[in-house]
Amino acid sequence: MNEGLMAETYIARSTAIAARVLGGEMMIMSAADSTFFTLNEVATVIWQAADGRTPLSEIVERRICEEFEITPDVAQHDAEEFVNELSQHGILLVSDQPILDSKAGTR
Amino acid sequence: MSLLGEMNLKAEALGIPLNVHIDVTYRCNERCVHCYLDHDDKGEMSTQEIKDILNQLAEAGVFFLVFSGGEVFMRRDFLELVEYARKLLFNVKVKTNGVMIHEAEAQRLRELGVEQVQLSVYSHRPEIHDAITKLPGSFKRTVDSIKFLKSQGLKVALSNVLMTVNQQDERGTRALARQLGVSYTLDPTVTPKIDGDTSILNLRVDAENLDELFADDELVGGSEEYCRPPAPVDEDVMEGYSCSAGHSSCYISPYGDVFPCVQFPLPTGNVRRQKFTDIWYQSPQMNEVRSIKVKDLTVCSSCSHAGSCTRCPGLAYMEGSMRGPSSTDCHKSYHRTGIPSANMLRKAAMTPTRPLVQILPAMA
Numbered sequence: 170m171n172e173g174l175m176a177e178t179y180i181a182r183s184t185a186i187a188a189r190v191l192g193g194e195m196m197i198m199s200a201a202d203s204t205f206f207t208l209n210e211v212a213t214v215i216w217q218a219a220d221g222r223t224p225l226s227e228i229v230e231r232r233i234c235e236e237f238e239i240t241p242d243v244a245q246h247d248a249e250e251f252v253n254e255l256s257q258h259g260i261l262l263v264s265d266q267p268i269l270d271s272k273a274g275t276r
Numbered sequence: 277m278s279l280l281g282e283m284n285l286k287a288e289a290l291g292i293p294l295n296v297h298i299d300v301t302y303r304c305n306e307r308c309v310h311c312y313l314d315h316d317d318k319g320e321m322s323t324q325e326i327k328d329i330l331n332q333l334a335e336a337g338v339f340f341l342v343f344s345g346g347e348v349f350m351r352r353d354f355l356e357l358v359e360y361a362r363k364l365l366f367n368v369k370v371k372t373n374g375v376m377i378h379e380a381e382a383q384r385l386r387e388l389g390v391e392q393v394q395l396s397v398y399s400h401r402p403e404i405h406d407a408i409t410k411l412p413g414s415f416k417r418t419v420d421s422i423k424f425l426k427s428q429g430l431k432v433a434l435s436n437v438l439m440t441v442n443q444q445d446e447r448g449t450r451a452l453a454r455q456l457g458v459s460y461t462l463d464p465t466v467t468p469k470i471d472g473d474t475s476i477l478n479l480r481v482d483a484e485n486l487d488e489l490f491a492d493d494e495l496v497g498g499s500e501e502y503c504r505p506p507a508p509v510d511e512d513v514m515e516g517y518s519c520s521a522g523h524s525s526c527y528i529s530p531y532g533d534v535f536p537c538v539q540f541p542l543p544t545g546n547v548r549r550q551k552f553t554d555i556w557y558q559s560p561q562m563n564e565v566r567s568i569k570v571k572d573l574t575v576c577s578s579c580s581h582a583g584s585c586t587r588c589p590g591l592a593y594m595e596g597s598m599r600g601p602s603s604t605d606c607h608k609s610y611h612r613t614g615i616p617s618a619n620m621l622r623k624a625a626m627t628p629t630r631p632l633v634q635i636l637p638a639m640a
Binding site: 185186187189190191192194196198200203205206207 | 286287292337338366367368390391
């Protein structure tokens with residue numbers, strides 16, 4: 170598939186979750202099904218950057234590859250897996266358009 | 277160990293207050309016979325004061341937040357406080373009697389993403405429940421609110437307190453929870469009133485009822501294991517502690533007073549005058565609570581139940597010493613396993629035994 174033709178992926182944090190950083194590790198619990206997650210450092214960066222406006226590819230490129238010295242292919246693959254899993258639990262909202270009404274925030 | 281359990285251990289190791297229980301008011305529309313509170317408003321915190329504290333709690337790392345009372349809906353700003361807490365991404369649980377929850381309130385709680393609503397129900401028979409709450413019609417209103425909450429898809433728990441006045445209805449109340457499709461919790465603990473009055477302790481159930489409960493597989497999740505004699509006490513047990521109060525959890529009253537737990541009335545500071553984190557990290561009382569390990573306990577350190585007892589340091593404190601035994605938990609351990617606690621043996625040894633007939637030797 171020609172990647173140039175692929176639509177961008179935008180991600181936003183759902184407001185139907187509880188979240189807090191504990192000792193550098195992000196804890197997230199879904200209000201919908203009480204699934205409890207902890208995110209590693211890389212996943213936490215993606216989560217915190219999920220503002221609904223920044224494309225996932227840009228988050229990966231600017232935040233993951235640079236900060237963690239991971240190759241773009243590996244980082245993009247891991248990020249897509251992570252986004253897919255959290256979106257299945259309603260923890261991340263995913264769209265091919267910017268998600269403008271996201272009110273999510275985190276601490 | 278579950279992921280959640282691991283996070284609790286991590287919080288304890290880091291000294292993070294992962295769990296906070298806030299009573300937003302002591303006012304209540306019920307007058308439950310076993311309630312340990314008085315219901316006057318002696319200057320409860322304003323909306324803004326509570327919001328400021330919620331900001332501080334989020335900064336301190338609190339994740340699990342319980343809103344309770346009194347009756348939380350006696351505060352007209354209660355939903356505003358829940359909304360604010362959810363914006364700060366707390367996991368919010370609400371304890372309520374539910375009598376003021378109708379469709380609109382249930383819908384709002386669901387929209388706000390509240391994790392669970394826990395409602396107190398003391399019997400499946402309206403006349404018994406209403407006699408305990410002293411609010412006529414309260415059973416119907418509470419059950420109706422459970423239905424409203426369930427219809428919104430919220431997780432609901434029915435909470436019962438086992439007392440002399442409702443012990444015969446326990447199975448019926450449990451069946452009601454099943455019928456309503458909600459989870460069920462049962463607590464046989466009745467605590468002294470906040471002013472020290474112990475008269476309500478006569479509502480505690482007698483020992484035979486505890487035996488029956490502890491043998492109930494459904495209630496304890498496998499009575500054979502639950503009632504197994506305690507494992508030998510090892511060094512890990514002696515270096516540990518029995519409760520998260522002051523370690524990863526604490527309680528804040530409607531007046532801003534901070535305690536290690538709602539059931540542990542040791543004042544440690546007040547958030548109206550101090551920052552929450554100053555109290556949490558620097559209060560001498562909070563640090564004293566945290567310093568106590570099982571090996572430091574005056575009686576319990578020599579008890580065979582030391583590693584498995586549910587010893588409540590708050591009840592021990594109310595009994596006389598936070599390092600001493602909690603007799604309520606001694607009795608639970610005994611009735612669970614049939615093995616008396618060190619405290620029970622000590623008390624028995626101290627009780628003078630006199631012969632029925634005393635014969636004095638004749639004077640020479």
